Amino acid sequence: AIKKPKKKKVLLMGKSGSGKSSMRSIIFSNYLAKDTRRLGATIDIDLSHVKFLGNLTLNLWDCGGQEAFMENYLSQQRVHVFSNVGVLIYVFDIDSHDVERDLATYQSILSALQQFSPGANIFILIHKMDLVKPELRESVFTERSQRVRDKTKAFAKSWARHTAQVPGSGSPNEDEDIEIQEFATSIWDQSLYKAWASIIHDLVPNLAYIEKHLEQLGKAIEAEELMLFERTSFLVVSYWASKEGMRNPYSDRQERMSNILKSWKQSISRFSGTPRSNEQFRFLDFKSSGFSVIVIKFTINTFLLAVLPPGEARFNSAKLNIEIASETFAFLDVPGQYAKQPAQP
Amino acid sequence: EGGGGPSGQGAARGKPRLLLMGQRRSGKSSISSVVFHKMPPSETLFLESTARVQKESMKSFMDFHVWDFPGQIDVFDTPGYDMDAIFGEIGALIWVIDAQDDYLEAVARLNSTILDLQRQYSNINIEVFIHKVDGLSDDYKLDIQRDITIRIQDELSDHGFENAPVTFHLTSIYNHSIFEAFSKVIQKLIPRLGTLEAMLTSLCRTCRFEKAYLFDVLSKIYIATDSAPVDMASYEICSDYIDVIIDISEVYGTWPRSEEQRRQLEGEPWNMPLEDQISTVWAESCVVISDGNKPIMLREVDTYLALVAIMKEGTHDKMPLVNMNVDVVVKGLIDFFEITKAKGQGIGGVGPPELGQES
Ligand SMILES: Nc1nc2c(ncn2[C@@H]2O[C@H](COP(=O)(O)OP(=O)(O)OP(=O)(O)O)[C@@H](O)[C@H]2O)c(=O)[nH]1
Numbered sequence: 100a101i102k103k104p105k106k107k108k109v110l111l112m113g114k115s116g117s118g119k120s121s122m123r124s125i126i127f128s129n130y131l132a133k134d135t136r137r138l139g140a141t142i143d144i145d146l147s148h149v150k151f152l153g154n155l156t157l158n159l160w161d162c163g164g165q166e167a168f169m170e171n172y173l174s175q176q177r178v179h180v181f182s183n184v185g186v187l188i189y190v191f192d193i194d195s196h197d198v199e200r201d202l203a204t205y206q207s208i209l210s211a212l213q214q215f216s217p218g219a220n221i222f223i224l225i226h227k228m229d230l231v232k233p234e235l236r237e238s239v240f241t242e243r244s245q246r247v248r249d250k251t252k253a254f255a256k257s258w259a260r261h262t263a264q265v266p267g268s269g270s271p272n273e274d275e276d277i278e279i280q281e282f283a284t285s286i287w288d289q290s291l292y293k294a295w296a297s298i299i300h301d302l303v304p305n306l307a308y309i310e311k312h313l314e315q316l317g318k319a320i321e322a323e324e325l326m327l328f329e330r331t332s333f334l335v336v337s338y339w340a341s342k343e344g345m346r347n348p349y350s351d352r353q354e355r356m357s358n359i360l361k362s363w364k365q366s367i368s369r370f371s372g373t374p375r376s377n378e379q380f381r382f383l384d385f386k387s388s389g390f391s392v393i394v395i396k397f398t399i400n401t402f403l404l405a406v407l408p409p410g411e412a413r414f415n416s417a418k419l420n421i422e423i424a425s426e427t428f429a430f431l432d433v434p435g436q437y438a439k440q441p442a443q444p
Numbered sequence: 445e446g447g448g449g450p451s452g453q454g455a456a457r458g459k460p461r462l463l464l465m466g467q468r469r470s471g472k473s474s475i476s477s478v479v480f481h482k483m484p485p486s487e488t489l490f491l492e493s494t495a496r497v498q499k500e501s502m503k504s505f506m507d508f509h510v511w512d513f514p515g516q517i518d519v520f521d522t523p524g525y526d527m528d529a530i531f532g533e534i535g536a537l538i539w540v541i542d543a544q545d546d547y548l549e550a551v552a553r554l555n556s557t558i559l560d561l562q563r564q565y566s567n568i569n570i571e572v573f574i575h576k577v578d579g580l581s582d583d584y585k586l587d588i589q590r591d592i593t594i595r596i597q598d599e600l601s602d603h604g605f606e607n608a609p610v611t612f613h614l615t616s617i618y619n620h621s622i623f624e625a626f627s628k629v630i631q632k633l634i635p636r637l638g639t640l641e642a643m644l645t646s647l648c649r650t651c652r653f654e655k656a657y658l659f660d661v662l663s664k665i666y667i668a669t670d671s672a673p674v675d676m677a678s679y680e681i682c683s684d685y686i687d688v689i690i691d692i693s694e695v696y697g698t699w700p701r702s703e704e705q706r707r708q709l710e711g712e713p714w715n716m717p718l719e720d721q722i723s724t725v726w727a728e729s730c731v732v733i734s735d736g737n738k739p740i741m742l743r744e745v746d747t748y749l750a751l752v753a754i755m756k757e758g759t760h761d762k763m764p765l766v767n768m769n770v771d772v773v774v775k776g777l778i779d780f781f782e783i784t785k786a787k788g789q790g791i792g793g794v795g796p797p798e799l800g801q802e803s
């Protein structure tokens with residue numbers, strides 16, 4: 100019998116109260132930022148299978164961060180928790196009073212991860228940045244992520260030395276490095292979307308195929324920019340911009356648009372009185388003398404945003420072309436389906 | 445020039461003025477930052493205490509001034525303040541009371557202020573914002589409102605002012621209530637508001653709109669609506685819609701496109717100057733809500749105003765016709781404000797007088 104490959108885990112870890120369950124609920128369960136005040140501490144591990152598009156299921160492990168649980172993950176449950184991990188998301192609370200201690204715990208987690216899932220991608224979220232005065236945010240973030248970086252480097256060194264001593268583990272490699280990606284985040288702004296879009300990005304199957312078709316569509320309709328959103332999270336799955344579109348100085352526009360459209364969806368839910376998980380809107384257009392925008396329900400699991408140069412005829416023809424193109428992207432909705440190569444013209 | 449003699453009843457001479465007063469930390473600066481500068485409510489935590497009067501001129505559909513007074517100053521007790529300069533214009537005194545704090549002293553100061561005003565400047569509307577009511581239960585909010593109202597009315601009738609123009613609002617910067625309150629405050633200051641309302645009511649009838657609001661875009665205050673009753677839900681969705689449009693415009697509408705792109709767009713297959721390809725100078729937008737296929741439309745009127753209307757279910761395909769009717773009303777609105785502006789300037793002449801002292 101053919102065994103299905105086990106789905107890789109996404110581990111969400113960090114000290115208790117650092118904000119793990121909050122961000123997961125906002126991104127995947129349509130919580131508003133203020134709803135998270137009601138969340139209780141997570142007991143042990145909260146497992147969820149998050150459907151993302153039709154063909155990707157995230158196996159999300161939200162690990163309660165109270166000390167007793169952490170010790171347990173590192174001892175009794177060590178193999179269970181740390182094997183077969185695809186991604187580790189480690190959350191640091193910027194408001195922490197004992198950074199040294201947080202870093203020590205982080206190092207123990209790294210060690211378990213290196214032991215059982217050495218290939219896992221590591222994302223570091225420096226969280227609750229809204230609690231820092233706006234003008235200090237950049238420097239505080241740089242300082243804190245540098246400390247995490249230093250800790251990671253120090254650990255990588257000692258780990259390399261350690262493995263070198265184990266017989267049969269290959270040649271010693273002193274500059275063995277562990278790569279991490281840091282993000283400054285807060286549930287109160289779009290920074291959360293930037294971090295999670297990067298986390299998701301590497302997990303989406305058929306990405307190259309999606310990107311190729313997005314580019315074709317973008318060129319056909321003279322778009323400046325296209326964004327493909329997953330419908331529940333409104334994370335950007337794929338993105339294309341023309342040469343002109345790339346000149347846009349707002350470099351954070353992907354996460355901005357995620358945030359804008361998702362809060363809009365939630366506003367509509369308040370108005371319509373239907374659950375936030377419902378679709379809420381299926382079409383939005385905007386025309387001005389400088390540009391036009393279409394946001395449209397694209398496939399079952401996605402929304403498409405197109406930014407166009409101004410012009411009524413251009414807008415109408417683009418809208419029509421987008422509707423036709425949505426059939427090419429229907430594979431995004433089919434579970435387990437891998438894209439078939441389109442027939443040669 | 446110190447502002448001239450005492451002004452007569454309701455004499456609009458210059459730009460209407462909103463005066464924000466109340467105890468320290470009651471939330472005055474937060475309110476003006478959130479409403480007039482789009483500051484996210486959570487960032488008001490970092491606001492410094494106001495040390496001197498902050499005077500701001502709001503460029504808006506109707507230019508008005510917002511003066512934010514430091515909490516510790518009592519203008520009637522502090523020598524050097526020119527009362528005429530402060531209260532001589534038509535406008536509103538917005539008195540902010542922190543509902544989460546002990547409010548007795550605030551109410552006492554408000555009472556003495558109202559009495560002083562009633563004697564000399566009865567043209568000033570008094571708007572009491574019972575503020576920071578987020579986090580309070582509905583029952584408790586009403587209790588506080590009742591208690592404050594009674595304390596003020598008793599004091600006023602003791603002094604023989606039964607009909608002082610005092611209005612109460614429950615507000616918080618964490619939801620739409622603060623904008624709703626400002627809408628009501630501003631509407632009282634618009635000359636010929638009835639004409640505006642009639643225009644919107646007639647538009648709703650022709651286009652079969654359920655509700656239409658005319659918004660001041662920057663502050664999201666609605667300055668007029670049709671005769672159908674206002675409900676918070678429809679106001680909120682329209683106001684949130686404006687936010688979405690402002691946010692999208694900021695990201696895509698504020699940087700200049702290249703000449704190269706323009707040349708391309710004007711070439712094959714369109715062969716037309718870009719200006720001729722565009723059907724509208726002012727922005728227009730429509731969203732179709734999934735629940736009942738209900739469209740909401742938005743149209744810029746000028747730099748400051750936007751019309752937002754909730755349409756009947758399933759009428760998205762009627763947009764071309766709707767747009768024609770909206771065009772007509774938009775022209776009417778522009779005329780209305782041209783006239784109002786001309787009048788205001790004709791009477792008022794020069795700008796507002798300055799306060800009599802620096803502190
Ligand atoms: N100011 C601020 N507060 C946040 C942020 N994110 C989360 N919080 C708050 O932090 C508190 C704890 O959040 P949780 O998500 O329950 O924390 P957790 O990491 O899941 O905690 P455990 O489950 O015990 O490990 C909640 O009251 C959240 O509202 C943020 O970005 N900024």
Ligand SMILES: Nc1nc2c(ncn2[C@@H]2O[C@H](COP(=O)(O)OP(=O)(O)O)[C@@H](O)[C@H]2O)c(=O)[nH]1
Pocket residue numbers: 466467468469470471472473474475488489490491492493494515575576577578615616617618
């Ligand atoms: N909970 C809550 N706090 C508010 C509200 N409005 C203002 N605040 C807070 O009250 C404090 C004082 O506000 P500030 O505007 O400086 O007061 P001012 O001295 O009257 O100008 C700040 O920490 C604000 O964040 C509100 O509606 N609700």
Ligand SMILES: [Mg+2]
Pocket residue numbers: 119120121139140141161162163164
């Ligand atoms: Mg938790």
